[in-house]
Amino acid sequence: MEATAETISMNSQSSGLLEQLRRDFGDRILAEQATCEGIPTLWVDRQHLLALLKTLRDDCSPRFEMLFDITAIDERLRKHRGGQPASEFTVVYHLMSFSGNCDFRVKVPLMDADLNIPTIISLWPAANWYERETWDMFGINFEGHPNLYRLVLPPTWKGHALRKEHPARATEMEPFSLEDDAAEYEQQALLFKPEEWGMKRASDSSEFMFLNLGPNHPSVHGAFRIAVQLDGEILVDAVPDIGYHHRGAEKMGERQSWHTYIPYTDRIDYLGGVMNNLPYVMAVEQMAGIQVPERVKTIRVMLVEMFRICSHLLFYGTFAQDVGQLSPIFYMFVERERIFNIIESICGARMHPGWFRIGGVAQNLPQGWEERVKELLDFMPPRIDEYDKMVLNNGILKRRTQGVGAYNTQQAYDWGITGAGLRATGLEWDYRKNRPYSGYENFEFDVPIAVNGDCYDRCAVRVEEMRQSLRIIKQCLDHMPSGDYKADHPLTTPPRKEKTMQDIETLINHFLSVSWGPVIPPNEATMAIEGTKGINSYYLVSDGSTSSYRTRIRTPSFAHLQMIPEISRGFMVADLIAIIASIDFVMADVDR
């Protein structure tokens, strides 16, 4: 009942906001779009974009503190646009309000002949990378952007990958070859040129050293490069460079069927396993209008929390390792292994089960699952306490991480920081608590926070989150609802088979749904969850076919990496490593 009341208050809040905007902007608003997940969506021309966003950020109620995402949709082949203003490329701005606990979407129509739009870096510094990515993928020019270079694709790439005319498969292109001169050309393109980033090569007193940290470096957690400007060992400035782990996951979404895309989501945040399935299947279910049974929700929550513990354990261990403590990672891998064994006995796979389904999960829980989960609840808590002694209470580790890489809540808003990084600044905001999904409203758990927002606090928050996850798993174990493991809905995939041998209509539907995949009605939906590393959302556009028209994956790590220069200036190289470790990212999650 509580949740319903909250939904109503959210709706009345957003209708009050919409009235205010209608009053202030009048006919400068092109259209209002109805959405199935209830996020108010306004269309506005590009000349009024800045004014509207500024109003939303500063003078409206509620205020939208955070720029959550910027992306675009290539609308040229879209058939079902449902009365939206004419547009060939739509730029989508997604804002989040923490004070008002709601979202807002602004869309700007653009024509292929004139793909220009003003930059909004002046409002939110986080827009920098989002705009670069949108330019990279769609060729939309953000006027006034200081460094509109390629971000995710290689600097030598031809074309813009998410435009519909760009090939999606290797077989649509020439066979790949890398001649010596081509390799040399690529190498040269990767050379870091400080002048491009407005950096000086020397100050009045000293000459700077430019150090390439990565793409292959022991502690950048994958293929990630930071070009750092050093004065001795002091960091003057840094330029993070991503894209080395880019696999085109969003493009793949446009060619896979709704169902066959699920395993790809597993590999976005590859430490999160089925956690990644959740926002995706929730968004599809939202568009299809599927209500999943309580048992499905609880099973999902249980597995998601197990993966949260796994991911946090890996973070915890590597964090200690990057500060020079060699052993904890090995102890934590033991635990992680045991959790994976439990996950394997439920899902049949360990790191990437791809186990959630549209409208349910793949199978029912196996016999005897209770004992195994109970085992987990027994062995974990004493081990976590032991790690406190080993890592968090260690004097050297404290001296290395306290006061290093600190930021406050306002900075976190500006840079789009979510998850433990946001809670470490003292803001008690957890998606699971503040906007419960998948039945989280039925669970009792606390939202751990810290106050300093430094490396140590980010770690401490995650450690406490593991304890809370265990609490949630305990409640799943004690109150697992009975019932079905998939929804009774025609679009549930794979569909129910019981009646197929009795009536021809069901048989046809079943056959089509299994061979082609389900056809999701034309719609748009954003679904977000509290992922392992922050808020992870899927923005799906369906054009009434068997695959997605546009799949936008907003990952927390992308925003977090962008903040590295801001929080590491003036620290030493060793601190930079601690900062990187405390962010908890995987490059697959950043590059997608």
Next chain:
Amino acid sequence: MELEIGSALSIGLILGVVIITAALLITVERRLLGFWQERLGPNRVGWFGSLQVVADMIKIFTKEDWVPPFADKFSFVIAPGIIMTVVLLSFAVIPFAPNIGVIDSNIGVLFVLAMASLGAYSVMLGGLSSDNKYALLGSLRAAAQMVSYEVFMGISLLGVVALTGSFNMREIVESQADGWYIIPQFIGFVIFLIAGVAESHRLPFDIPEAEQEICAGYHTEYSGMKFGMFFVAEYIGLVLISSLITVLFFGGWLGPAFLPPVIWFAIKVFVFIAFFILMRAAVPRPRYDQLMSYGWLFLLPLSLVNLLVTGVIILSTQ
């Protein structure tokens, strides 16, 4: 031929045992770390992985001996040789047993300190000649760390020297017959231990080669046997520091008569080696500037006070 100080047999024995011990330590360390870290460690080659070191040696000897084209060839090549030479030379003055040793020198302690200072050149030259930014950072850190920790490493020993009244290591050992210097010189021992770890740059003070920060530090560009020499020299350095601690603070070869003196020496040395390995498994790495300020602002005054107090006590009891 009888074992006596300075005989060819004695010298050959010491050289062989030290190098073999250092090489074996590679396996021992990995096994011990594995044991402490709830994993197996290398256990496939030979009995409980004992031949792992042979496999490693074959690999490292047959690797391409590559000198980067951008490096300064001369210093790049001699750098690993220097560290190897100075740590091995240091063993000349270590008294392993009453009848085993290379020379019986009256300036034993000073000789070891002098050799340790020369070791800094190896690390600096190696890093500078590589023409690699990580190596440069590593050698800068190494130079600063080794030079500053040498200062109080030396001062921390002076208490022992004052108590004995000699720089001769054999005399130091013999004067401990009534009681090891660990008791009167406990502070000196702790400072020497810390400085020793810093001197042999092992975790937690492996800042010059901090893998997570600057890849491999000063030996980033080294491969094959040149890297092998840095690697083995680190382990020989570990044996050296453990031997020095044994000699200076734990009575060297002295021990109950049911075991020969050299065995007592070996046991004590191994305990310290194991302690150093355990430290590597347990302690995080401080930051470079923290290490420096800890040394200059805390350890240096402490070692001076220790020396002063020792001096006062010696004078007042005379």
